[in-house]
Amino acid sequence: MNSSYSAISILRLLVIVLIMFILLAPFLWILIASFRPNMELVRNQTLIPQNITLENYVSLFAKSAYWKWVINSFIVSIYTVILSLPLIVAGAYSVYRTQFRGRNVLSFFLLSVYIFPTALLVVPIFKIFDGLSLIDSHLGCALMNTAFAVPFGIWLLQAFLRSLPPELEEAAAVDGISKTRTLFQIIIPQAAPGIIAIAMFAFIVSWTEYLFAMTLLLSNDLHTLPIGLTGIVFGQYRVNWGFAAAGAVGSALPVFILFLIVGRWFIRGISAGAIK
C-alpha cells in the first residue's frame, strides 16, 4: 500500500513538473534567444548558444521607440490603476457590507461585461469615443481597460473583505461610528493586501491589452508596447527573431518583476474568500 502510494506521488510530481515546463520553458528559451545573434537563430539552430551578443537589445533600446512605448504603456496602466481603485473599493464595500434593494442585480449586471465580445463592440465604441474626443488619447484607452478591470476586481476584493476578522468593524458599529468612516479608518487599512492585489490585477489587465490600444490610439507617438512591438516584429516579411525575442523580454519584464514582489499576495488575494 505504502510503496504504491509513493509511486503515485512521484508520478504526480513528474506530471506537475511537465506542466510547469510547458508553461514556463518558452520564457526561458526566448530569454536565451534574446542574447543570440539573429543569424544564429535563423540557420542551423543549436540548443546551446554559440555566440552571446547584446545586438538585439541595442536595436531595441537605441534603434526602436521602445522607451516611448514603455512610457506610454506605463501612462495607460497607471491611469487604469488610479481610475479602477476607487471604483473597486467603493463597489466591493457596497456589495460586501450594505443592504439595499437591487444590490444583487447590480453586481451581476457588472459581471455581465464579460459576456459581450469586445472585438465586436469596438466599432460603436470608436464612434462614441470619437464624439467624446477620447480617440487618440491615453485616457480613453485607460477608461476601456478600467471598465473591464472593475467588475472582476470588485468580485475579487469583496471575497477578500469577507476573509477579514469582523471584530473591529463590529466594535465600530457598537460605538456608533458611521459606515463611511468605518470604510476609511478600519476597512481600507485592513484590506491593504487585497487592495494591492487588485491594483496589480488592474495593472496587468492594462499592460497586456491589445485590441483597444490598437483601435483607439491612432498616432505612432501614443502607441503602447504591444502595439509598437508587434507593428515592427510582424510588419516585416521576414521576422527578425533576435529583435523579437529582445522585445518580448522587454515587454514581459515589468510583469515578471511585479510577480516577484507581490505575486504571492496576488494569489492570496484571489484565494482568500472561499469561492464556490
Place this chain on the structure above:
Amino acid sequence: MTQNDFRNSEARLGLYLILPAVFLVILVVILPIISGIQISFTSQRVVGSEFESVGLKNYLDLFGDKNFIASLGRSAVWVIANGLFQTIISLLIALLINQPFRGQNFVRTWILLPWAVPAAVTAILWRWMFDATSGIINTSMMGLGVLEKPLLFLANPEIAGISLTFVNSWRYVPFLTIIFLASLASVPEEEYEAAKVDGAGMWLQFKSITFPNLLPTLTVLGLVGTLWASNVFDIIWMMTRGGPGVSTTTVPVLMYDTAFYGYNISKASAGAIIFLLLLIIFAIVFIFLNRKQFILANETFKDLSK
C-alpha cells in the same frame, strides 16, 4: 436616529458606492450595443461618413454571405474546442496541485505567468516556437528524426486551428486553474475525514465529495469560459490574421476585418449583433439546462454575503 433612518442611510450609501462602476459599464457596454444596433440598420461605411437608412439589408446580405456563415461554423468549433478543453484541463491541474507538495507555493504563483504577459508576447513566443526553419519544436523533432519535414503549425490550414487552440489554452488554463483551486479550498475538510473513516477510496471521495462541491463552479466557469472563448481576438489576429486563407477566421476576426479593412462598419455591426444574439440564446439555454447548479451557486453567494 431610528432603526429605519439607519437602514435608509445604509441603502443610500451602498447605492452611491456602486453607481460609478455601473455608469462606466453602461458607457462602454450598453451604449455601444445600442449604437451598434443603430449602425446596423444604415449604409454607413466608415465612422463619420454619410449614410442612409437601409432597414434589414445588412442582415439579409449576411445570411446570404457564405463567408459569414462559414465563420459562424468556425466560431462554434473554436468555442467548443477551447471552452471544453480548457475547463477539463484546468480542473485536472487544479486537482493535481491542490494537495500539498514541495514547491506548491512556487507552482501556485508562477503558473499564472502565461496569463499575465501581454498577448503580443504570447504571439511572438509561439510564432517563433512554431517557426518552420528556426522554431525549437521543428528543429528538435527533425534533429531527433521524429519528423522528416517541418510541420507548418500556423501555415497549414488543417492544423492552424489546433495550434491556435493550444496557444490560447496555454494562456488561459493557468487562470482557470487558480479559480478552481480557490473553489477546492472551500470544500469542507470534515466531509473527507468522514469518508476516510468509512473507508472510501480516492475515486469514491472524488465522486461523492469533490465533484458535487465543485459542480456550481464548474457550471459557472463552463458558461463564462465559453463566452470568453467566443470573444478571443488578439491571439488569432496576431498569429494568423485569420489565415491561412480563411481557415482561422472566426466571427470576431471577420467582423473586425470587415469594419477596419473592408471599410463597412454597418455590415460589421449587423454581424456583431447576430453573434451577440446567438451568444445570449446560448447563455439562456445553458442556464436553463443547468438551473439547479446556478441556483446553488447563487445561494452560496447569498450565504456568503450575509
